[in-house]
Amino acid sequence: MRQIPIKMTFFFQLHPIIATIFFGELIVLTMLFNHVAVALTGIVSLMIINVFYLGRHAAWQQLKFNGVLFFMIVFFNVLLNQKFSPFLWKVSTGFFTFKLSYPALLYGITMGIMLTEMLMTFALLNTILTANKLIYVFAPITPKLALLVTISFNLVRDLIKRFGQLLLLQKTRNLDTTTGSLPTRLKKILSLFQILLEDSLSSAMETANLMDARGFGAAKRTHYRSYRFNPTDWFFLMVTTAAFALLLFVRINAMGWTNSVADFNTILFTGDLYPMVLLGSFTLMPLIAEGVYHLWTN
Template sequence: METMRVGIFDELTFFSRVHPLVAAGYFVELFTLLLIFNHLLLTLALFAGLSGLCSWYFNRQKVLSTLKGVGSLMVLIWLFNVVLNQTGAHALWVGHLGSLTFRVTQTAVLYGLTMALSLGGMILAFVLFNGVITTPKLSYLLFPVVPRLAMLLTISLRMVNLFTQKFRRLVMLQKTRGVVVSEGSWRLRLQKTGRLLRILLIDSVSSAMETAVLMEARGFGSKKRSHYQTYRWQAMDGAFGLVSLVMFGLVIGLRTFGWGWTGDITQFTLINGSDGWLAVSVILFTSLPLMGEVGYRVCEN
């Protein structure tokens, strides 16, 4: 659960002051870039850029713990690709188990690393999104358009945080009773964790029903909902939005010419001739918030 929320931005930073519409547009562009490339160098550039942004804006100890959790999941994805993907002509290792033959190919290793970095980048991008697009900003963006969906998202995000807090409290309470979830065999650990999750599930359903009754009592949905916090468009919003859109259009244009994508998985290589320039463009795009921080501080001083 630590990967879900590392923290919230300092209100004095540039990225926290950007208009919610501009920030949401930047994240749409960022998630799109994470989906349209399958070259190792490009996914590595995106992952490194997002790691740098998270380290800049959030507490580094929490970011390190998040990266540890993300890293274990990335290793698991890589292992699955190496074991299940038997394609590719260049075999790095061949093993036999009875009548079965297992091959570790260069294609499987490179493709597994690419998918692992892409998944890790997605998680870090969500962590960043969760830090800058706070509940008031999410409400400001969605309530005028889809109020029911906006309410569902805000309640869900809040419930995730409450679920995590309650689970930690239950674990601490069980320790006072001599029951340690992290001790014993795997089967015993699963049984202990299952009991705690069952308690949390019952409590969550009860809280959800109570919230629904309270919302109905307050007349939710009977009329258009207002929001208590407004955001005004400023010059820096237009400048940041325009620059990010131009950079995004440049990268998408290069992608339409076939850069950053290999259609045949068996043709995977460590680096292609055009990957270097595209990787520079991707790093510049992910660095736009930091460039905005520099410009913002210069203007403020």
């Protein structure tokens, strides 16, 4: 879907501090609204921008991984909340009675969507805010915090990359995790995880020693690239901050949020239209700015 390299997009060229503020606001908003319709609006908007910036294949792979967590959350919410009517299905076996509660189902779907939104936001953040940008943003506060934030945001991606490389290497030694019985495959995977853990710990110790030897954090850090604020950066910040403030006002007025699982009896609640429109507009703001930016430059 994305027709231009990501480094040429407006969102990637946005000032790192402005981009960090946007992602901070987006992360907060993924936790502010728990109505089904509002959550669906957020995840559809995030899927659109993830497809544009990450590519269709990467977005689809991420969605499949998040789908497993989504169904686990829905399952456990339905299993642990069986006292709220109406019930869609009921079955009794001996001393055990299972009730499929409609409110619990809707609540579980919403919680699963909210977690998926959070994971999709961090996937996009890892692409837009590269390691040097994160260090540039957080180094003035404290260099050690900048290093910790950078390592934390890139930890999962680095582990997945290393594990893929390790799988390819082990195949040359006829160690294929896709063949054999289930216990055999589990044993192979566990041995690979042991190697990955040992390698990660060794790499972390080596990095810590090297950074200490270079006196990291002892003095002010210089950067090989400087970032300058442009009028477009300030305009993007003003628009997104105004939309964020409106969404906070909507949330304070109890729109898009329900405190009790028992109240989840419909997909679209009264007053959901305001947070849906505002949340969708806020999430798609990078794409809107992308279109305006390229129309202006052309």
